[in-house]
Amino acid sequence: MDYEITVKGLVQGVGFRPFVYRLATSMGLSGDVRNSGGIVRIRLKDVSEDVLKRFIAGLRAEKPRGSSIASIETKPAEHNDAAGFFIISSDSDRQEEFPEIPADIGVCSRCRAEMKDLSNRRYGYPYISCASCGPRFSIIERLPYDRDNTTMREYDMCSQCEEDYSDETNPYATRHFAQTISCMNCGPQAILSTPEREYRGNFAVGEACRILRNGGILALKGIGGYQFVCDPEDTYAVLKLREIKGREKKPFAILFPSIAAIRRFAKVSSEEERLLKSDARPVVLLDAGGKERFSRFVCADSRSIGAMLPHTGIHEMLTAVCGPLIVTSGNISGEPLSYKDDEFFRHEYEGLEGTLYNTRKILTPLDDSVVRILGGRVRTIRYARGYVPGRLALDRPIKKPLLTMGGDLKASFAISKGKNIILSQYLGDLESYAVQESYKAALSRTLELYGFRPEAIACDKHPGYISGRLADELSKKHRIPVVGIYHHHAHVASVMAEHGLTHTIGVAMDGTGYGRDGRIWGGEIFYISGSAADRRDHIGYFKLIGGDEAAKDAKKDLQCLMYAADMDIENPLIGVALDEDINTFETSSAGRLFDIMAAALGLRSYNTYEAECAIALENAAYDALRKGLTTYALPVTSDPVEMLYYAVKARDKGIDVREIALGFHRMLSSWIIRSCSKIREEKSDNNVCLSGGCFANRVLSEMCRVGLVTKGFHVYMNENVPMNDQGIAVGQAYILSLQ
Ligand SMILES: [Zn+2]
Ligand SMILES: [Zn+2]
Structure with a gap:
């Protein structure tokens, strides 16, 4: 037969x-x-x-x-x-x-x-x-x-x-x-181009190693694009690299030659080791805590180290000779990845000592992926090289081919048909024109590669989003409908998609998202059944000043909330602006609340990179946990004015700010658990999905997860889909599939 x-x-x-x-x-x-x-x-x-x-x-x-x-x-x-x-x-x-x-x-x-x-x-x-x-x-x-x-x-x-x-x-x-x-005779060759001359083959690699060991900074063409590389133990090189990239403080990831080398700087569990060695070779965030430390300008006071093992032979050779190396994307912060040779060479980076590359063309630029283990499961922070174009399998088929545009921050789109959703690589923040262009390029390449013709488009409901404007353009061009999806509903739905849920209590905590009442949401608790989300609870609204700057200037946000709490503030103009509603907005953002608390406790007052203040607050709480300090009990409330009032009172009494930071985490998670319990009483539903960027905070997410599990809830979180805004496109697709 x-x-x-x-x-x-x-x-x-x-x-x-x-x-x-x-x-x-x-x-x-x-x-x-x-x-x-x-x-x-x-x-x-x-x-x-x-x-x-x-x-x-x-x-x-x-x-x-x-x-x-x-x-x-x-x-x-x-x-x-x-x-x-x-x-x-x-x-x-x-x-x-x-x-x-x-x-x-x-x-x-x-x-x-x-x-x-x-x-x-x-x-x-x-x-x-x-x-x-x-x-x-x-x-x-x-x-x-x-x-x-x-x-x-x-x-x-x-x-x-x-x-x-x-x-x-x-x-x-x-x-x-x-x-x-x-091979050496027929394939791509290593070329090192320095201001003086060009080296080829083994000479190129040898000279590159010499430059790195002498504290120089090199550009290196990797699988997904150009990278900058230097010695993390050389403070001068690290500072120079920060200058080249325009990246003030955000920690750098480190390429290591082996697991043993990583263990000198960080703790590696067997699960983390498996992830580091996995086919995708992602950056894995590990707890710092080995015997050795890098220059403090590499990861500042972060308690994590982003570590990876070589994913190509060239990375293998460099790190084998030079030891651990900083490897970061070869572009100015906020700009998209460089991946075309001519374009990269057109850009003159002051302070770069050479470029190690080959002439094989990259068609799809890909950043390094970033993952971590949390609560015993893999959590994806950036979905890119090694994972894309993987697919998320659904239980039920999607009725018609869909294109979902995601959001404007950590932009990423998804295409869906049959029982599959394919999430695109991380593309960056769409406020940059260059990122918009690379988003469009990635989108048209993906559609062409898969021969994909969407019959409907979904985008974020935010009226000012660039991804929404792109959706409108595509809808006109292809004469297909556009559906707007609310941001935080999409966050929760991205968890539902991963776990095949059709109903759940949903908790979405993040920095910014457009809400149903036109305000900026970010501390939301829903009951979700099918494609319908009912907002059941939220962090109380508070008024802030300024658009994008409010997401950075925690000190100013703090003064806004202090004014609402009738406390004296440094800058009287803030009071005037709030009274007169000059450039103000109301928000229920958990992200801003973390910023404000960090500023109130004197931990950090400005975000030079995303979530810098929130991370400082989390680290203070973690430090309290680790050192066995007591939790300073704050009354459980959803009212930000009250939260601030009690935290400031404790601070002024001279309570250790780490205990207050821990108390704030405990208070917020207690409010979330209490609110979920109330919804359960009414709906008899044991499912809870946690999503949104704030759950990258390990203290908060573990308190919520463990607290909810103890109360008999089934708790679900994102795993392969990022819990931050990169996962929005998956949530948008899943909501449409449930309609
Ligand atoms: Zn050959
Ligand atoms: Zn092989």
Whole structure:
């Protein structure tokens, strides 16, 4: 009997076809295997049912690293005469479901070993890759995933690589049918361009190491774009880097050569180790706490270190020689990632000693992803390289193809059809014109790559959002409807989407989002059933001055709230502005409340980067917990004036501000738990979803989670979808799917 087997899942770009070939030939079977859109089709000739079963069991059991099988279907096939087993070139038909496109995969252990093996012909080749590792999504131009459809097509294989590519006898056969295969003779080469001269190949890498060890700053072309690299123990270099980037204080991530090296600076649990070594090689936020410390200008007084392991051969080589290195995006803060060689070189960065790059084109720029473990689960903070274009699987199908635009901060869109939502990479804040352009470029590339035609669009309800304006333009152009979705509802729905919920109590705590009454919401508790959200409770409104500046200037926000609490304030003009309603707005923002508390307790009064004040408040509370200090009890309330009044009173009595900070966290979580309990009494619903950027605060989220679980609630939080505004597009899609 002849069979056709259809394998769906992550099966392209991970060496699946050569794996099928090896499995079939090892079992002495005839037939063929091909990529078709995003799925793999296998035909087997003259096999018994028993052999078919063994073959399928083999597919599942021995599938290559980086692949995952969603489903395997078999049906009888027409007879074909071929003898032997063949990998045949790909069809490119379009499917009902999204085709799978592989994410970029960090360099595998076998390639790393070959790179370091003097006798190997790829010894010291920094762009080594194989059938189960290397760049993928960042270099794919169109489907199916074949060399000719990637930017590797510009590099003709040398005869030896050609041999590796077609060699099925090699016991490992890691390069049999590997689309990105290359070597020193035929692939991309390392080039170091300095003001004086240009170095190539091993000389380029050697000179780059020398510059870094002498405290220089280099630009480095990575998988997803240009990066800046320097020695984190060299204070002068770190300060210089901050100057180049215009990044005052925000901590930098560090590339380490090994887990052992990370342990000298931070604690690494087994789960964190697994994440660090995972195919995506994300930046993992770890608790600082090793024997050694970097220059204090690297992560200031942060209690976390963003650590990552090398995801390419070039990163591996640099960190192996130079030790830990700061690796950060190679652009001015707030601007999008640079990824085109000519554009990067046009920009002259004062203080850069050289640029280490190769000429392989990047088609999709991708930042490094950022994750952490919290409450025993993975929490995604930035969804980008290594994860995109992964898919979120839903229980129910979405009625029509959707495009959801996300929000303006941490912009990210999503496309949805069938039972899948695909969230785009992190694109930055849309207030920058350059970020708007890269958002548009990413969107049109994604639509083209998937051949996707949305039949409806959703965007944030905020009338001033740029993403909303883009949605309107697209709606006119394609003559499809636009639906506005409220920000905090979308936050909660992003959790519901991940956990397949259709009803829940929803808690959304963040900085800013447009609310149903036209005010700026940010401390919201809903009851959500299907696609309808009913606001049941919220942090009391308070009046602030100024638009975007209010999100930065915590001292000014503090004075606004002090004025409302009848306390004396430094700047009488603030009182006048509040009385006359000059450029004021009302908000229930939890984020601003954290800023105000940090300022009131004298911990931090200005956000030079997002959530700087809130992090200072969290750190103070954490310090109190760690040192076993008492919690200063504040009366449980949703009224910000009252919160401030009691906190200031305690401060003036000379209570340790860390105890007050801890008390504030306890008070806020008690209010949340109390409010959820009230809703449960009425709705008999045990589900609670927590979302929004404030839950990145580990003290707050653990207090809420543990407190709610103790009271018998089922508590859900975001895992693969970011809990911050990058996850909004997923929530928007899920709400529409429930309508
Ligand atoms: Zn490899
Ligand atoms: Zn070659």
